[in-house]
Every structure is written in structure tokens, then in C-alpha cells.
Amino acid sequence: MTKALPILHTIHQGGSEWGLSRYSRWVGGCNRKARLDEEAQQNEPPKQMTWSGAAVGTAGHLLMEHHFKGAAICRDAGLVRAAIELDKDVVLQHTDMFEERVWNEALRLFYAFSQSFPNRDHFGTPIGVEVALDSREAQDIARAVGIDPYTLRLDLVTEMGERQLDRFTSAHPLDGALEILKPGFWIVDHKFYARHNMYSMEQSLWSSQFTAYQLAWNAAHPDKPVNGVIQNTIHKLKTPAFKATIIPPPSKADKARLKNLFTIAVDEMTNRPDRAVPSINNCFPFGGICRWLKEGVCDGA
């Protein structure tokens, strides 16, 4: 494997500082776990990402970022060389950040994706990659989304023309709100899922994440309102499979659900920050055990 270079490129490990995931952890889970997780995130230095679905997703997002910025990534060269070709000042320490098999799996998936959809403008012409909305537009975003602070980082924003749309719709397996597909601006969000889920389309269509994304982007860029979100799903199968789900603009019900989520989250984090909610699901999440139980910080009561 290529050795890491002594330069730094920030790795986004899922979400921005005050994004939806930060608020969501206070809704329907264990408050004590939410508080301990937040403290650990702030105080602990980043660790090497060992084998997990989240680690593969983070490495996969990194490859997508460089791909849509214009780097040529091939399976053997990997990301380090590709990024240097793209920008000689780019600094990378990725190979140290991931366990080798995480990196290899992400490259396998990315290679399959880029073989199937080789055009850099597959989702339209990129107008922003890893777009952070968190400072200049902060007030507009907070007003539109309904919570302050609110920050977000979009994987990709594109402008899709007629011909690009024709190519995209004929090449990519699609579901969701196909009737809203038209040229214009789109938010693209990459997802790496382990398997097909019979409810995945409904979950995406009702996703508060995508409601917040659209409200925030449109508030920050009123001259470039998006038609919707394209969820670019990569299924991590032996033969990787692809699906693009089309998410329409938020309805009144979507906005109400988002507002409700923020109201509950703020109430819980302000008034009951240490309320333990022990349960089979919280203390023993699927396939694991709560870190704080394992480390003896909480006795699960």
C-alpha cells in the first residue's frame, strides 16, 4: 500500500459539528450515552478507523470526494496518488487513518461504481463537492431549518442539463419520486449500505436529513434552488449494486417532523442531559454493546 504523506487533508467522519445526527442522538435513545459520546468526540484524538460499516463509508466518501473533484482514481494507484495528481498541495494521511482492509473494501466499491458510471458529470456538472454550510449563511440557514446552530456538509451539488439527465436516467437504476426528475440543481448524497432493505425507499423519502439539506441549501443559495436530492446508494455486496433514489422537496409534514425532532432534542439535552435509558436496544445495540457499559463508565442502570 502507498505510504502516507506528511500532509493533512481533513477526513469527514460523518456529518458536521451541529448537523442533524448530533441532535438526533438525543431523540429516542439514551441521554447518558449521548452526553458521553459527545464528550468523547470533543476530547479524544482521532483514532485509526478499524473494520466497520461506518469506516468503509467514511473511506468511500473520501474516494467519491476526490473523484467528483476531478482526480483519476484507479484501483492500484488508490487515492493518495490520485489526489496528488489533482492538487500538488493537497495533504494526505489517509492510509494511516484506516485499517488496510477498510481501505481495500472502499476501493473495491468505488472501482465498481466508477466502472459502471465513469463520467464525472454522471449526476450533472458538479458545482460543489463536500460543500460546508456553516458560517457566512448561518443565520439564513438557522431560520430556514428551525434550529440554531445548524451546520451541514453536502457530499455533492450539481447542475444537471437535459442530455446529462437522459444519460443518468438511462444508466442508473432508479426509484423514489421519478416524476420530479428534470434539469436543474440537485443535491447528491452518497450512502454505503450493507444490504438491500425493503423499506429503504420509504425511509429515504421521509428522511429528516434530506428535509434539512434542502431547506438549508435553498436558504443559503436562493439563486440556485434545488429540485430535490439524489440519494446515491452503493450496496456493499459481493458484486456491488447501485440505486439512485429521488427525493422531492420537503412537504409541510416533512417540515413539521423536522421541527418536532429539534424541539425534543433541545429539551432533552438542556433539561435531562444525564438521564439513563437502559434497554436491550440501547445497552446492547444490534451486534454490539454500549461502549460505556463495556468500559465500566455506566453500569446500565
Ligand code: SF4
Ligand atoms: S450502558 Fe445503557 S444506560 Fe448506560 S450509557 Fe449505555 S445505553 Fe445508556
